Amino acid sequence: DAGVIQSPRHEVTEMGQEVTLRCKPISGHNSLFWYRQTMMRGLELLIYFNNNVPIDDSGMPEDRFSAKMPNASFSTLKIQPSEPRDSAVYFCASSLNYEQYFGPGTRLTVT
Amino acid sequence: AQSVAQPEDQVNVAEGNPLTVKCTYSVSGNPYLFWYVQYPNRGLQFLLKYITGDNLVKGSYGFEAEFNKSQTSFHLKKPSALVSDSALYFCAAASGGSYIPTFGRGTSLIVHP
Numbered sequence: 001d002a003g004v005i006q007s008p009r010h011e012v013t014e015m016g017q018e019v020t021l022r023c024k025p026i027s028g029h030n031s032l033f034w035y036r037q038t039m040m041r042g043l044e045l046l047i048y049f050n051n052n053v054p055i056d057d058s059g060m061p062e063d064r065f066s067a068k069m070p071n072a073s074f075s076t077l078k079i080q081p082s083e084p085r086d087s088a089v090y091f092c093a094s095s096l097n098y099e100q101y102f103g104p105g106t107r108l109t110v111t
Numbered sequence: 112a113q114s115v116a117q118p119e120d121q122v123n124v125a126e127g128n129p130l131t132v133k134c135t136y137s138v139s140g141n142p143y144l145f146w147y148v149q150y151p152n153r154g155l156q157f158l159l160k161y162i163t164g165d166n167l168v169k170g171s172y173g174f175e176a177e178f179n180k181s182q183t184s185f186h187l188k189k190p191s192a193l194v195s196d197s198a199l200y201f202c203a204a205a206s207g208g209s210y211i212p213t214f215g216r217g218t219s220l221i222v223h224p
Contacts, residue, residue, distance in 0.1 A: 102154030
Protein backbone atom coordinates (compact mmCIF):
# COMPACT_ATOMS: atom_id res chain seq x y z
CA ASP A 1 0.00 0.00 0.00
CA ALA A 2 1.21 3.51 -0.75
CA GLY A 3 0.26 4.78 2.67
CA VAL A 4 -1.67 7.96 3.31
CA ILE A 5 -1.34 10.38 0.42
CA GLN A 6 -1.60 14.13 0.86
CA SER A 7 -1.51 16.91 -1.69
CA PRO A 8 -0.10 19.38 -2.19
CA ARG A 9 3.09 18.90 -0.16
CA HIS A 10 3.71 22.62 -0.04
CA GLU A 11 1.32 25.52 -0.48
CA VAL A 12 2.15 29.20 -0.40
CA THR A 13 -0.78 31.57 -0.66
CA GLU A 14 -1.73 35.13 0.13
CA MET A 15 -3.98 36.15 2.97
CA GLY A 16 -7.61 36.02 2.00
CA GLN A 17 -7.24 33.25 -0.55
CA GLU A 18 -8.99 29.89 -0.35
CA VAL A 19 -6.83 26.86 0.37
CA THR A 20 -7.84 23.23 -0.16
CA LEU A 21 -5.80 20.37 1.23
CA ARG A 22 -6.43 16.82 0.05
CA CYS A 23 -6.03 13.39 1.60
CA LYS A 24 -6.34 9.81 0.42
CA PRO A 25 -6.40 7.40 3.37
CA ILE A 26 -5.12 3.84 3.39
CA SER A 27 -7.60 1.53 1.70
CA GLY A 28 -9.78 -0.30 4.23
CA HIS A 29 -9.22 2.15 7.06
CA ASN A 30 -12.48 3.47 8.51
CA SER A 31 -11.21 6.41 10.55
CA LEU A 32 -9.63 9.63 9.31
CA PHE A 33 -8.09 12.47 11.25
CA TRP A 34 -6.90 15.96 10.31
CA TYR A 35 -4.19 17.53 12.49
CA ARG A 36 -2.28 20.79 12.52
CA GLN A 37 1.29 21.03 13.82
CA THR A 38 3.09 24.20 14.86
CA MET A 39 6.03 24.87 17.13
CA MET A 40 3.89 26.92 19.48
CA ARG A 41 0.86 24.64 19.78
CA GLY A 42 2.31 21.24 18.96
CA LEU A 43 0.01 18.68 17.33
CA GLU A 44 -3.67 19.67 17.37
CA LEU A 45 -6.58 17.47 16.31
CA LEU A 46 -8.89 19.40 14.00
CA ILE A 47 -11.52 16.84 13.02
CA TYR A 48 -12.19 13.10 13.19
CA PHE A 49 -14.27 11.10 10.71
CA ASN A 50 -15.52 7.55 11.20
CA ASN A 51 -17.01 5.74 8.21
CA ASN A 52 -17.01 9.07 6.33
CA VAL A 53 -19.10 10.80 9.01
CA PRO A 54 -17.66 13.70 11.06
CA ILE A 55 -17.69 12.56 14.68
CA ASP A 56 -15.69 15.25 16.45
CA ASP A 57 -14.97 18.67 14.95
CA SER A 58 -14.41 20.47 18.23
CA GLY A 59 -10.83 21.22 17.22
CA MET A 60 -11.73 23.16 14.10
CA PRO A 61 -10.51 26.67 14.92
CA GLU A 62 -13.38 28.67 13.47
CA ASP A 63 -15.87 28.90 10.65
CA ARG A 64 -13.11 29.59 8.16
CA PHE A 65 -12.18 25.91 8.38
CA SER A 66 -14.31 23.14 6.88
CA ALA A 67 -13.69 19.47 6.14
CA LYS A 68 -15.48 16.90 4.03
CA MET A 69 -15.20 13.20 3.38
CA PRO A 70 -17.45 12.40 0.41
CA ASN A 71 -16.29 8.79 0.24
CA ALA A 72 -13.97 6.34 1.96
CA SER A 73 -11.00 7.21 -0.21
CA PHE A 74 -10.95 10.99 -0.17
CA SER A 75 -11.11 13.91 2.24
CA THR A 76 -10.54 17.64 1.98
CA LEU A 77 -9.73 20.39 4.46
CA LYS A 78 -10.61 23.87 3.26
CA ILE A 79 -9.61 27.22 4.70
CA GLN A 80 -11.51 30.24 3.41
CA PRO A 81 -10.33 32.93 3.80
CA SER A 82 -6.80 32.03 4.85
CA GLU A 83 -4.84 34.10 7.38
CA PRO A 84 -1.12 34.21 8.25
CA ARG A 85 -1.81 32.48 11.59
CA ASP A 86 -3.01 29.43 9.64
CA SER A 87 0.57 28.79 8.57
CA ALA A 88 1.43 25.29 9.80
CA VAL A 89 1.96 21.71 8.70
CA TYR A 90 -1.34 19.92 8.22
CA PHE A 91 -1.40 16.15 8.58
CA CYS A 92 -4.00 13.62 7.59
CA ALA A 93 -3.99 10.23 9.33
CA SER A 94 -6.06 7.11 8.87
CA SER A 95 -6.73 4.22 11.21
CA LEU A 96 -8.40 0.84 11.46
CA ASN A 97 -7.44 -0.52 14.89
CA TYR A 98 -6.56 2.47 17.09
CA GLU A 99 -3.02 3.15 15.82
CA GLN A 100 -2.86 5.91 13.25
CA TYR A 101 -0.92 6.12 10.02
CA PHE A 102 0.08 9.62 9.04
CA GLY A 103 0.59 11.16 5.66
CA PRO A 104 3.68 13.26 4.83
CA GLY A 105 1.83 16.49 5.55
CA THR A 106 1.14 19.72 3.71
CA ARG A 107 3.27 22.70 4.69
CA LEU A 108 1.04 25.76 4.38
CA THR A 109 2.47 29.26 4.33
CA VAL A 110 0.05 32.19 4.26
CA THR A 111 1.70 35.54 3.52
CA ALA B 112 -10.47 14.84 30.12
CA GLN B 113 -7.46 13.05 28.72
CA SER B 114 -3.94 14.40 29.12
CA VAL B 115 -0.41 13.27 28.31
CA ALA B 116 2.77 14.68 29.78
CA GLN B 117 6.22 14.29 28.33
CA PRO B 118 8.32 16.02 30.99
CA GLU B 119 11.49 16.34 28.93
CA ASP B 120 11.65 18.57 25.87
CA GLN B 121 14.96 16.99 24.93
CA VAL B 122 16.87 13.84 25.82
CA ASN B 123 20.56 13.46 25.01
CA VAL B 124 22.26 10.08 24.98
CA ALA B 125 25.49 8.65 23.62
CA GLU B 126 25.35 6.04 20.89
CA GLY B 127 25.36 2.56 22.35
CA ASN B 128 23.91 3.65 25.68
CA PRO B 129 20.38 2.78 26.79
CA LEU B 130 17.72 5.43 26.30
CA THR B 131 14.47 6.28 28.05
CA VAL B 132 11.85 8.79 26.94
CA LYS B 133 9.30 9.46 29.64
CA CYS B 134 5.51 9.68 29.37
CA THR B 135 2.73 9.91 31.94
CA TYR B 136 -0.95 9.98 31.17
CA SER B 137 -4.36 10.68 32.63
CA VAL B 138 -7.42 9.01 31.11
CA SER B 139 -10.65 7.59 32.45
CA GLY B 140 -10.93 3.83 32.52
CA ASN B 141 -8.41 1.52 30.94
CA PRO B 142 -5.82 3.37 28.87
CA TYR B 143 -4.86 2.76 25.28
CA LEU B 144 -1.27 3.97 24.90
CA PHE B 145 0.90 4.68 21.87
CA TRP B 146 4.33 5.87 20.84
CA TYR B 147 5.07 7.58 17.53
CA VAL B 148 8.30 8.89 16.00
CA GLN B 149 8.66 11.86 13.67
CA TYR B 150 11.72 12.39 11.52
CA PRO B 151 12.38 15.85 10.03
CA ASN B 152 9.89 16.88 7.36
CA ARG B 153 7.95 13.63 7.72
CA GLY B 154 4.65 12.55 9.22
CA LEU B 155 4.42 10.70 12.53
CA GLN B 156 5.19 7.00 12.33
CA PHE B 157 3.61 4.41 14.63
CA LEU B 158 6.12 2.59 16.87
CA LEU B 159 4.11 0.54 19.34
CA LYS B 160 0.92 0.37 21.38
CA TYR B 161 -0.45 -1.00 24.63
CA ILE B 162 -4.09 -2.05 24.65
CA THR B 163 -4.10 -4.97 27.08
CA GLY B 164 -1.89 -7.87 28.13
CA ASP B 165 1.80 -7.91 28.98
CA ASN B 166 3.04 -4.67 30.51
CA LEU B 167 6.19 -4.74 28.37
CA VAL B 168 5.38 -3.97 24.76
CA LYS B 169 7.87 -4.46 21.94
CA GLY B 170 7.73 -2.37 18.80
CA SER B 171 9.59 -1.33 15.71
CA TYR B 172 13.34 -0.65 15.43
CA GLY B 173 14.16 -2.33 18.75
CA PHE B 174 12.04 0.02 20.86
CA GLU B 175 9.94 -1.17 23.77
CA ALA B 176 7.72 0.48 26.33
CA GLU B 177 6.63 -0.45 29.81
CA PHE B 178 3.10 0.16 31.03
CA ASN B 179 2.97 0.98 34.73
CA LYS B 180 -0.61 1.35 35.93
CA SER B 181 0.20 2.52 39.45
CA GLN B 182 2.46 5.29 38.18
CA THR B 183 0.28 5.99 35.11
CA SER B 184 3.41 5.88 32.99
CA PHE B 185 4.36 4.45 29.63
CA HIS B 186 8.08 5.11 29.16
CA LEU B 187 9.77 4.33 25.86
CA LYS B 188 13.07 2.46 26.04
CA LYS B 189 15.80 1.02 23.89
CA PRO B 190 18.79 -0.96 25.19
CA SER B 191 21.33 0.53 22.79
CA ALA B 192 20.76 3.86 21.03
CA LEU B 193 21.73 4.57 17.43
CA VAL B 194 22.50 7.95 15.90
CA SER B 195 19.67 7.23 13.46
CA ASP B 196 17.22 7.12 16.39
CA SER B 197 17.55 10.90 16.67
CA ALA B 198 14.05 12.25 16.08
CA LEU B 199 10.97 13.67 17.78
CA TYR B 200 9.00 11.16 19.85
CA PHE B 201 5.33 11.50 20.74
CA CYS B 202 3.37 9.63 23.38
CA ALA B 203 -0.41 9.38 22.98
CA ALA B 204 -3.21 8.09 25.20
CA ALA B 205 -6.91 7.37 24.83
CA SER B 206 -9.62 6.12 27.14
CA GLY B 207 -10.40 2.48 26.50
CA GLY B 208 -12.54 2.10 23.41
CA SER B 209 -11.99 5.66 22.23
CA TYR B 210 -10.52 6.23 18.79
CA ILE B 211 -9.40 9.77 19.63
CA PRO B 212 -6.04 9.88 21.42
CA THR B 213 -4.45 12.87 23.09
CA PHE B 214 -0.85 13.49 22.06
CA GLY B 215 1.94 14.79 24.24
CA ARG B 216 4.08 17.77 23.24
CA GLY B 217 6.86 15.54 22.01
CA THR B 218 10.43 14.85 23.17
CA SER B 219 13.41 15.49 20.96
CA LEU B 220 15.86 12.60 21.21
CA ILE B 221 19.45 13.38 20.25
CA VAL B 222 21.89 10.51 20.03
CA HIS B 223 25.53 11.60 19.94
CA PRO B 224 28.14 9.56 18.06
